[in-house]
Amino acid sequence: MEGQVCCMVMRVNLDCNSCCKKMRRNILNMKEIEKHLIEKQENRVSVCGRFKPAEVAIKLRKKMKRRVEILEIEEVHYEAQKEAPTINHYKY
Numbered sequence: 001m002e003g004q005v006c007c008m009v010m011r012v013n014l015d016c017n018s019c020c021k022k023m024r025r026n027i028l029n030m031k032e033i034e035k036h037l038i039e040k041q042e043n044r045v046s047v048c049g050r051f052k053p054a055e056v057a058i059k060l061r062k063k064m065k066r067r068v069e070i071l072e073i074e075e076v077h078y079e080a081q082k083e084a085p086t087i088n089h090y091k092y
Contacts, residue, residue: 007048009072026063
């Protein structure tokens with residue numbers, strides 16, 4: 001897996017149910033995408049995972065043969081959380 005963890009929102013013209021099914025099938029075939037959300041009414045597609053946003057948008061544009069407009073890209077930074085030592089306060 002390459003790239004960093006990010007979430008991207010795109011605008012794609014999804015006018016019918018078959019377009020949504022085709023988009024879903026294409027997204028599921030991409031190994032780098034972990035989560036997705038397709039909003040047909042707003043013509044929006046949100047994807048999250050470890051990828052480079054431009055590469056995913058280009059792949060979807062080629063497979064869907066439709067214009068893909070990137071609306072928002074959010075990079076997610078995971079901080080390694082150190083476990084605090086557990087202190088038990090019991091009174092006997």
